[in-house]
Amino acid sequence: MSAILIPRALAASRRADWGIALAVIGVGLAILGLLFRTEVAAAVRTWENSTAYNHCWLVLPIAAWLAWVRRDRLASLRPEPSAWLALLALPAALAWIVAERLGIMEGRQFAVLGLVWALMLGVLGYRFGRAMAVPLGYLVFLVPFGEFAVPALQSVTAWMIEFGLGLLGIPHYVDSLIIETPSGTFLVAEACAGLRFLVAAIAFGALYAVTMFRSPGRRIAVMALALIVPILANGLRALGIVVLAQYLGSAEAAAADHVIYGWGFFSVVILLLVMAGLPFREDGDPPAAVPGTASPARAAPLGLAATMVLVVALASAGPALATALDRAGAGGPTSLAAPLAAVEGCETAAGGTLRCADVTVTATLLVFPPRTTWAAVAAERRRLLPGGDDAVTFRIPVTGANWDVRQPREGSGAAAAAAWRDGRPAGDGLRSRAAQAWNALRGGAPPPVVAGFALRPDRVADAAAQTRHMLLLRAVVETQGAALAARAATISSGSAACGQVSPADPAQAGKPASGCNG
Numbered sequence: 190m191s192a193i194l195i196p197r198a199l200a201a202s203r204r205a206d207w208g209i210a211l212a213v214i215g216v217g218l219a220i221l222g223l224l225f226r227t228e229v230a231a232a233v234r235t236w237e238n239s240t241a242y243n244h245c246w247l248v249l250p251i252a253a254w255l256a257w258v259r260r261d262r263l264a265s266l267r268p269e270p271s272a273w274l275a276l277l278a279l280p281a282a283l284a285w286i287v288a289e290r291l292g293i294m295e296g297r298q299f300a301v302l303g304l305v306w307a308l309m310l311g312v313l314g315y316r317f318g319r320a321m322a323v324p325l326g327y328l329v330f331l332v333p334f335g336e337f338a339v340p341a342l343q344s345v346t347a348w349m350i351e352f353g354l355g356l357l358g359i360p361h362y363v364d365s366l367i368i369e370t371p372s373g374t375f376l377v378a379e380a381c382a383g384l385r386f387l388v389a390a391i392a393f394g395a396l397y398a399v400t401m402f403r404s405p406g407r408r409i410a411v412m413a414l415a416l417i418v419p420i421l422a423n424g425l426r427a428l429g430i431v432v433l434a435q436y437l438g439s440a441e442a443a444a445a446d447h448v449i450y451g452w453g454f455f456s457v458v459i460l461l462l463v464m465a466g467l468p469f470r471e472d473g474d475p476p477a478a479v480p481g482t483a484s485p486a487r488a489a490p491l492g493l494a495a496t497m498v499l500v501v502a503l504a505s506a507g508p509a510l511a512t513a514l515d516r517a518g519a520g521g522p523t524s525l526a527a528p529l530a531a532v533e534g535c536e537t538a539a540g541g542t543l544r545c546a547d548v549t550v551t552a553t554l555l556v557f558p559p560r561t562t563w564a565a566v567a568a569e570r571r572r573l574l575p576g577g578d579d580a581v582t583f584r585i586p587v588t589g590a591n592w593d594v595r596q597p598r599e600g601s602g603a604a605a606a607a608a609w610r611d612g613r614p615a616g617d618g619l620r621s622r623a624a625q626a627w628n629a630l631r632g633g634a635p636p637p638v639v640a641g642f643a644l645r646p647d648r649v650a651d652a653a654a655q656t657r658h659m660l661l662l663r664a665v666v667e668t669q670g671a672a673l674a675a676r677a678a679t680i681s682s683g684s685a686a687c688g689q690v691s692p693a694d695p696a697q698a699g700k701p702a703s704g705c706n707g
Contacts, residue, residue, distance in 0.1 A: 209490050210268035210313055217308045217497040224501075224508055225285075225301045231294055235333040241385035242333040244392055249331070251396060255324035262320035269314030270496040278307040278503035285507040290514070290626040291619070292564020298332040300507075308500045312493055323399050330392045335384055342382035342420065349424030350377070350431055359435060367583075372434035376581060383423030386455045390419040393459060403471040414462060422458045514560070514629065522569060522639070527552035527676075529669060534661075543665070548646045548658060550665055552673060555639045556680055559632070563625040566608055566637045567617045573606040573641040581659075585666050589674030590614045592642075592666050596659055601649050603662045606641040607674065612682025614674075635683030640673050642666055 222229055236245040281303030288296025306325060310318045318325065347366050354361045354370070362369040366377040394415025398408040528541020529552050535545035543550040553573065557566055574595040585592045585605065591614060596603035608615050611628075615621040615637070628634035644662045646654070 206267050210493055213493045213497050214312055217501060220501050221304055221504060224505055228298045228301050232298055232333055241388055244389045245331060245333060252324040252327045255327060256321055266316050270312050270492045271314055272496060272499060274315060275307060275311030275496050275499045278304055278500045281307055282503050282507040286510055289511050290562055291622040292562050292567060295332060295334045302328060302332060304504045311496045311500050335388050339379050339382045339384055342384060343377050345420060346381060346424050346427050347377045350428045353428040370431060375431055381427055383419060386419045386423055390415045401470045407469060411466060418462060426454050522555035522557045525554040525556060527554040527673060532665060532668060545661055548644055550644050553641045557637045559634045559636045560629040562629055563622040566639060570606045570608050570639050574604050575602050585663060587667060587670040589671055589678055592670055601646045602644060603658055604641060604643045605666050609638045609677045609681040612678050635681055638677040638681040640677045
């Protein structure tokens with residue numbers, strides 16, 4: 190009887206230990222969620238609003254299933270809190286503050302995931318990490334990453350279309366992302382880049398690799414195919430649309446609902462990948478054993494709680510430092526007057542705006558506090574540009590700046606925007622973010638500046654009116670963009686007075702903008 194009772198008592202003891210440890214983990218996750226609610230909310234909004242990341246809603250259930258099928262690995266283990274493993278929260282917190290100063294939300298979200306891993310390993314121990322490495326690693330797909338690759342994917346897609354048209358002998362002309370054929374004009378927009386197919390394929394490929402294969406080589410091969418095949422397939426899909434237009438005689442007819450049809454094409458590609466991998470499956474092989482077993486000694490609840498508190502304390506250092514830095518450079522952008530000169534077919538109106546038949550054109554000049562981060566600058570520039578993934582986007586090079594222009598495919602309006610830092614045009618890349626982060630830390634730097642043109646029609650425009658509006662905005666940018674760029678460059682270099690704020694801001698009227706030389 191005693192031989193039976195001892196294993197039962199040991200099992201009950203282990204269950205009690207895991208219950209206490211999971212409760213401590215739950216409290217730690219709740220605190221981390223509160224500390225980093227901005228990152229969590231941003232991820233959820235992206236899952237909900239972007240079709241490229243709708244699959245992220247499935248990541249937590251999949252990770253839970255992967256943990257459940259590996260639950261036998263925990264049968265002989267106990268929680269083993271480790272202060273040394275809890276210190277992994279320190280590099281994650283440092284990575285968070287760097288990403289926050291650089292304005293890279295994906296970096297901040299990856300750092301928060303690193304803090305979650307540090308909490309799990311610190312409270313539950315490295316043996317738990319070895320046993321649950323796959324479900325913990327799969328959580329990486331909770332972060333909606335990959336937007337940075339859109340321009341490169343657009344270029345690859347445009348190149349594949351151009352190459353295919355050349356092979357097929359179809360007359361064409363390519364100007365960057367714009368492709369002209371006898372059937373019409375095609376734009377390789379952001380929605381055509383194939384990001385939504387790519388990230389979904391990588392997430393599926395990772396699940397397929399860890400479920401159906403055991404050897405690292407085969408898993409790597411599956412992930413490589415999940416990366417390469419969707420890119421090639423998206424290029425072939427885009428080429429097929431252009432070729433189909435030759436037979437239909439209409440670019441609009443061929444491109445209608447091409448994104449929806451693309452998902453059907455993508456599903457077929459994934460099915461072919463699955464079928465190609467089935468002959469090499471290893472899911473029938475026994476899983477690799479986790480070496481070593483946990484000590485039979487019970488972990489004290491106080492030790493579990495202390496480890497969790499250590500992780501949370503290290504994690505909170507990042508937001509505390511960011512708050513202190515933000516207070517040192519507090520303040521939003523100041524709006525300066527940017528009157529426009531009259532152009533053919535338009536007349537000036539109150540406040541220096543242009544009135545052109547059924548539209549109004551305005552210019553904006555925003556001067557930011559010198560200690561602001563580039564994330565605030567980039568966010569303001571994005572706010573000035575309307576439309577989503579399907580908007581028509583291109584660039585107008587003018588002396589002193591490259592103006593990003595955007596016009597929604599549906600609705601009305603159009604806008605152009607550009608930014609300057611240290612007297613030079615600046616984009617949203619890592620170089621601009623790092624340079625402004627350094628400026629914000631050292632102080633005494635000139636202020637970054639964002640300038641924009643906005644065209645607002647009186648009513649919703651049809652296709653012909655949208656074309657006319659875009660031509661008008663282009664004319665205004667080309668004739669007056671250089672002067673506005675010169676003024677923005679002067680302000681952002683800190684070498685001259687930057688004028689008075691717009692009368693639209695009465696509280697600031699008559700005062701020089703923050704960071705400007707008076």
